[in-house]
Amino acid sequence: MKFTKWNFIFLVAGIIVYTADIGVDFWVASKYFYEGQYCWAILILCFRSLSSLITQIFSYQWFKNDWKGTAPGKLDWIFLVHFFQCGIFIRYWFALKYGCQAAFRQDSIGDVSKPDPPNIIQKQAIDVLTDINMLRVFKTFLETTPQLFVQIYILMEHNNHNFYQHAAIIISFCGISFSMVDYQISLRKSLPDKEELQVLPKLVYLFYKLFTITSWILSISLVTVLSVRSSIILLILLWSCGFAWTLKQHTTFCKSKEMEYLYRTVVGIILLFTFFNIKGRKTKACISIYYATHTLVTVGILLVYLFWKPAVIKEVHLTIVSILTILSLVLGIIFLAVYYKYFHPTTYCKQQTFFDEVDRRGGDNMEAGRFQNFIMQ
Incomplete structure (x- = not known):
């Protein structure tokens, strides 16, 4: 790289x-x-x-x-x-x-x-x-x-x-x-066994993140308008799940125990909005559960609005936001599937299992960076 x-x-x-x-x-x-x-x-x-x-x-x-x-x-x-x-x-x-x-x-x-x-x-x-x-x-x-x-x-x-x-x-x-x-x-540049993303994978990854994050933020915004207290409770509950997952993963990103817990706290906040792989392991099961949960919560929020029809929002706004939420969710899942099917590192990139003599000699004096065993997908 x-x-x-x-x-x-x-x-x-x-x-x-x-x-x-x-x-x-x-x-x-x-x-x-x-x-x-x-x-x-x-x-x-x-x-x-x-x-x-x-x-x-x-x-x-x-x-x-x-x-x-x-x-x-x-x-x-x-x-x-x-x-x-x-x-x-x-x-x-x-x-x-x-x-x-x-x-x-x-x-x-x-x-x-x-x-x-x-x-x-x-x-x-x-x-x-x-x-x-x-x-x-x-x-x-x-x-x-x-x-x-x-x-x-x-x-x-x-x-x-x-x-x-x-x-x-x-x-x-x-x-x-x-x-x-x-x-x-x-x-990808900081990890020696990962090849750089080309233009098409970058665009697919961008749209995957853009649409899934947009859908989720709009969903939580609808809950906030309906009830600020309910929105805070939902976010705290989801953050607790994300934080618990980081504890279960036994992350070792930081060198001190205090910083590691702060890091896990921040990752829990990131997990509120998008998937964040913190251990460099296979993510098929985890990411499927993550976005299946987001889909169920999003559909549940829209159903609540459909039956309650709160007066706080004009119906035209509700219709526009609902359409944008569903459309963004569907497009985000599609781009997610395309990315992991065709452009994921294990599929798109050839893993380097050896180094030539020049790279090995130069790398002997270089300490592995903090991202060496860390990859976000």
Whole structure:
């Protein structure tokens, strides 16, 4: 796997989008404050703060693990940067540094006479990008998805309609799906026995995530409009099931027990919205049970609306949302079946069971990354 010039271009675009996203969050919160809707403003800021806190914790711990045995002064200023919630920018800096060297074949800045081997530089660039995309997945489901719930709830409950709100909701759905695809791509690069996804598998995977996540979010939004308490109870119940599953899997993603439980907690939140394979094992049975459960819950929610016909939503809205929910669910399952039938790694990619002499010699000095025994499908 190689870190290409296109990867570097998308990395730069990711920095711009991440910075813009911060500004948009504060702009939306200030707009709600200005309109006197303090509850929505506080929710937006709470989601932003929680997401930032958790991603900073994981980012610092990964720096601490990767820089074990280095000068304590380095970790001190790294901790200070993360304390002020700017750790992700340090990671982007290293991504730009290693990515530029890997993509444009530049020598190491430290000592031109002893440049790092190309495979080392490639691994550094891919590993740091994988870490960033993992943190983006955390941010997506700790911040973007809850904010999307708030936007849909306001749209359906209070009948507030404008072009920007609809555009923001559509962009959020796409952003969630793209973050999953980006991570899947970078994860494939970080694992030596996985080949890179081509264009068609990427599109199939994107539509699978986009449609299944859209259907599920719309379903939970309908429950929220019907009863906020019922929605919270349902989410807590489903999160408990996801968290219990992570406990049963005995995950070993983090080096400390406390961080591992935090990781399992976050994975439980991700499992509320999409399937997340955390052990790199066969997923046929697990993913079938997961989406069968989502299908049953979605159908049950629509049946409740069909018989109760709550007055809180106009019938035309209910009809549109119901059609979108069912259509998204059906399309998502179809793309899911196509992906696992034709483009899953065990089918689409040939597993590499050996290394040539050059790769083996270069790999002997490289410690296996934290994603070595981890794959998300």
